Amino acid sequence: MIDNNSYEVTILGQRFTVEHVQNLLVEGERCEGACYVSERVIKLDDYLRFQESRYNRVLRHELMHAALRVSGLAELMELKMEEAICVLAESVSIK
Numbered sequence: 001m002i003d004n005n006s007y008e009v010t011i012l013g014q015r016f017t018v019e020h021v022q023n024l025l026v027e028g029e030r031c032e033g034a035c036y037v038s039e040r041v042i043k044l045d046d047y048l049r050f051q052e053s054r055y056n057r058v059l060r061h062e063l064m065h066a067a068l069r070v071s072g073l074a075e076l077m078e079l080k081m082e083e084a085i086c087v088l089a090e091s092v093s094i095k
Contacts, residue, residue, distance in 0.1 A: 001029045001049055001050055001052075002020075002048070002049040002050075002052060002055050003049075004020055004049065004066060005047070006018060006019045006020065009042075009063065010020060011063060011066045011067050011070055012067060012071055014066075014070050015040060016039060016040045016041060016042055016066055017040065017041050017042070018041075018042045018043075018044065018059070019041060019042070019043050019044070020043075020044055020045075020046045020048075021044070021045060021046060021050060022045075022047075023045070023046075024043055024044070024045040024046075030045075031043050031045065032044065032048060032054075032058045033045065033048075033058040033059070033061060033062040034062070034077045035062045035065040035066050035069070037065075037069040037070060042060060042062045042063070042066060044058060044061070044062070046059075051095075056093075057090045057091075058090075059089065060089050060090050061086045061089060061090045062073040062086075063089070064085060064089035065082065065086050068082055068085065068086070078079045
């Protein structure tokens with residue numbers, strides 16, 4: 001199980017807080033993760049803390065959203081392309 005405390009990560013020199021939120025909603029829809037670059041916050045649904053591999057996959061996805069947006073690369077592509085890159089990043093793992 002992942003600890004419930006929030007923590008910080010650094011993405012391209014910017015500090016982001018990772019928070020766990022019960023029943024995370026984005027625009028009224030249930031969601032596993034969300035990235036708010038202007039607030040420097042990544043939110044993950046609390047239930048993921050009990051599924052470490054899924055937690056890490058969703059975290060990698062949201063970290064990639066943050067990296068693309070902080071770098072300015074997201075502005076050069078449609079959301080569909082950004083999402084495809086983030087899905088690709090989910091599969092990256094280090095053992």
